[in-house]
Amino acid sequence: MSIDLKQEFKNKQYQNVSEYINKVLSLIEKEEINQEEAAWITKETVEGFRENVNPGFLAYRKTVTKDGQFAAVEWSDNGSCFKDVNGKEYIDCLGGFGIYNVGHRNPKVVKAVTDQLKRQALHSQDLLDPLRAMLAKILGEITPGDLKYAFFTNSGTESVEAALKLAKMYSKRTTFISTTRAFHGKSLGALSGTAKGMFRKPFLPLIPGFRHVPFGDIDMMKKTFEVCSSVGEDVGAVILEPIQGEGGIILPPENYLKEVRELCDQYGSLLIFDEVQTGMGRTGKMFAAELYNVVPDIICLAKAFGGGVMPAGAVVATENVFNSWFDNPFMHTTTFGGNPLACAAAIATIGVLLEEKLPDRAAEVGEYFLQELKEAAKGQEDKVLEIRGQGLMIGIEFHEDEIGYEVSKGMFDHGILVAGTLINSKTIRIEPALTISYEEVDKVVSTFKQVLSQVKK
Template sequence: MKTDKKKALQEAQKVLDFILKEELTDQEKDQIVKDAIQNFNENVNPGWLAYRKSVSTDAAFVEWEDSVETFKDLYGNEFIDCLGGFGIYTCGHRNPEILKYVQAQLNRYALHSQELVDPLRGYLANILAMATPGDLQYAFFCNGGAEAVEMALKLARLASGKNYYISTVNGFHGKSLGAVTMGGKGTYRKPYLPMIQGVQHVEFGDADAAEKAIKNLIAVGETVAAMIVEPIQGEAGIILPPDGYLKRLREICDKYDVILIFDEIQTGMGRTGTMWAAEYYDVVPDIMTFGKAFGGGVMPITGIIARPHLWTEDIKENPWVLGSPTFGGNPVCCAAAIATIKYMLENDLPAQIDEKGKYMMGKLYELQKKHPILVDIRGKGLLIGLEYPTAEMGWGVSKGLFKRGVMTGGTLVNSKVNRIEPPGIISYETIDTIIERLDETLTEVEEEFNVTWESVAASKE
């Protein structure tokens, strides 16, 4: 492809005209669909279209606008958002109570100079310290979830002077090199082998295995910097911890002087029915990562918050040693995060999510009594997993729901599980609509795959 700046200018103007238009003609809509397919095939990754089509049965669905609980394609087809951008939209789509502060800050100044003191970052860090458990105090803001995990891993080594990490099988912490090293799924790790050394994986939920791994490493002369764990495993298929597991990890880490990292990028900000999952399990980690919903579904902002003893003199003397992301903690994103925390606390959104999650789980348990294909339901708050006998059946349910105007999705580590992660502001009426459409879909997929109570029972033998 030759450089053609004149053509690039023309194409940019065409796209910006689309953005400015209140209404598009049918011809313009068709053009956008055609362009989207061509651009993804030639300039992004054609695999994305193949993946999207596996759920939608039509790769030509192009997302164009959203509002509160739903989003629409170019032609006005509306979909109930039951996936929530994998946890982004806890406060809903374009929440006006968040958007107005972002717009106001955007009209003042968007990014910071990198040299002067940017006050919103300080305000956000202070508010976050007030809204997190225990003595978590010092915050560092960045842009994506994997980047936040990288900062947590780096801080653990800087603060401890130690080397090894303990992670969990089937855990998911992002796809940058350090984060994917912590991940517990070979599918993600194999393309990058050999990975960062000094990582040992143990079974999630087995605290004795974690202690044995730490103890054995120390016995052979190694040092262990940190253990990283999701309070509830998300990508693994919404796997809840056994009773007492996280508290036991806290005790083990204290015993061996190991830093405990909670990855709350998905479970935090109200998703599981408390502001942080750590609060429900009554455990204060040494470092906590956050993200996804932290920007209110409007702006991308993630980060870490840590206990004060981890901010050592070396880090204070060289504040850039941990990291210095150009856009991390920028004013517009900080405005979004401050507005999000305010909205959640003012409306007690975590409590709403707890109540709605129990209501939805109750409805799902009723469906399970009549549908043998629904082999397991698990979750907390509005982080719910629906498990089926096979991955093919799981994808069949995703397709059937999409056909009925409900967007959900399989988990990437365990595709037998549909992830149900709607906006926290979802109405009870919409929950009832989702249940009705799921009921129809389950019947359809059971007929397609000849699923009966007897066939499911036989598959377990």
């Protein structure tokens, strides 16, 4: 093909892409779409996932039929719910894996972001950006103990990466202790702390120096500290989720976190709490660390930190730990972390959590939710192994994976979104907005009871 023909083909290709873009933007602009538009969006979504995103999602998502003729495609959201392109409303008990603590499209968070967007979207990277300083000050006030300095990220795995690097620079030690069933993210450093072999094996070897011990087993934790010390591989830090999320909503044994804190102090090691999922009011306190009266040296935040409007995360550390980055603040950086829109969202989110006392509400509604689910499961002990949780972080564990799948699929068909965990597929999670109403809770419980009774072993 000649150069002129190639250019003509490329021009035609660009023209087609431009027309497609304009059609997409015109749909985004609309407050309401008709049936024909909804059908086009569904078709384009399924085809796009199959041809350009990853066809594996079509097999994985319970919201897509086996042959792909129909798919639930989300289109709008508000409060505790979202709607698909056909206008069907769902109570969201997955909550984006715990990002919608203040609800979907909370008006105060949306306003803060749009107000900031009208003035400046991103920062120059060279001058001092005010919202970063203000958000860091707020975090210094509300985080436990003497946590003080903040570094901002875009996601949970980035927060974990920053925490691991900060711990290494502080102590110059290279040994970390994580736990079984842990989930800390999927970038190489975070994945080194994550427990599930399925995610780890394709990328081995990972970051050296990580040891995994059973979550909740303080004796094994002690022995690991002792062995590491005796062979000259002193532990730099222990990284833990105070309550394991992806592991199946696993609560720590009584005094376990306090005893881990004492071990870290004894051996001069840091304690990192991964509160990406437990933070921002989810468990009935602003941070799960407060539930157990334990102060970490570093805390990792993300998910709900951006109010369900902006991707945002943070690492907050004590001055003693963070000062290893004082001499060279460019030792660890990120282009978009702490950008003005994300900071505006996080500031507004914290404001809503405090003003509306949502952590307290999570404790109250969560206790009611948990007890009602347990009551609904009575007589179905051959299907349900355990229902457990803290605040609005609840797990329903079944005897078999297939039962959990059938229950979650059945609830989805009735307009309620729940999902399994990445570590333990037998457990489905309940992580709704902290603003969920009692009426919505009752609907979820009654639907769970109905669906569970219809599922066969």
